[in-house]
Amino acid sequence: MSLYTLILIVLALGMYVSLGLTLYGQYKKLDELESYFSENETVQYYKRFWGRNKLIDRTMRMGVFVQFFTWPGHFVKSGETTREELDSVPLALKRWATWPFYFSVIYFMALTNWVVWRKW
Numbered sequence: 001m002s003l004y005t006l007i008l009i010v011l012a013l014g015m016y017v018s019l020g021l022t023l024y025g026q027y028k029k030l031d032e033l034e035s036y037f038s039e040n041e042t043v044q045y046y047k048r049f050w051g052r053n054k055l056i057d058r059t060m061r062m063g064v065f066v067q068f069f070t071w072p073g074h075f076v077k078s079g080e081t082t083r084e085e086l087d088s089v090p091l092a093l094k095r096w097a098t099w100p101f102y103f104s105v106i107y108f109m110a111l112t113n114w115v116v117w118r119k120w
Contacts, residue, residue, distance in 0.1 A: 011114060014107045021100035026058040029096045033065050036089045042080045065097045
């Protein structure tokens with residue numbers, strides 16, 4: 001097995017891992033996350049606007065939590081959430097919201113580097 005084949009296999013598996021983690025978080029953890037923000041206006045607005053429970057709706061609603069947990073200072077300062085709301089969420093649940101996002105970013109960067117390297 002050549003290095004080229006091995007890298008292609010790893011990139012292909014990474015795509016399925018990234019997709020699997022994202023879908024698991026959206027379908028198994030989103031409702032639990034939303035329960036911690038039952039009084040939050042931003043979360044309730046997104047829940048009403050994106051409330052059909054299709055894939056795009058769950059993706060957009062999960063995106064709010066990824067933003068809250070990735071840049072908490074910005075959203076606390078802007079008044080969209082409070083520090084108490086963010087601190088009430090267990091660490092494991094925060095990780096289920098943010099780690100698929102981080103893994104997808106790393107995967108996308110690796111894939112981009114591979115494509116650029118192969119073209120040169």
